[in-house]
Amino acid sequence: MTKTIKLSEKNKDFFDHVYQVVRLIPYGRVSSYGAIANYLGRKGGARMVGWAMNASHNQAEAVPAHRVVNRNGMLSGKAHFNPPEVMENLLSAEGIKVIDDQIQGFKNHFWDPIVEL
DNA sequence: TAGCTGACGCCCT
């Protein structure tokens, strides 16, 4: 509910930061691993963001991982959903058109935490 | 203990 991220000097867990940013992604918008990683200061840590998503299942709060895609706007993590079609289904429900695992007008729906936050 | 993989990204050839 509260949109304020507590990025205090407590830089505790890298994962927790990722979860918070992902949860702040507005409805009908999508972000990229690199953008989040860059926002957290891990430019080459894009892989870590994806890895964090993998652990997102352990989080009590559902993380909208379906709103996170690679920098190409492709549903690279779709295969990790259960079932995979859920990802494009959720995106489609938010008004995002996905064709062949590719978000149409990705740039239009792109949400950059560095710019927005 | 040390090494490898991983929901990526960017540079070089």
Add this chain to the structure above:
DNA sequence: CAGGGCGCCAGCT
């Protein structure tokens, strides 16, 4: 224009 390789950090075997 296309393909291949290296780099980032953390978790798992």
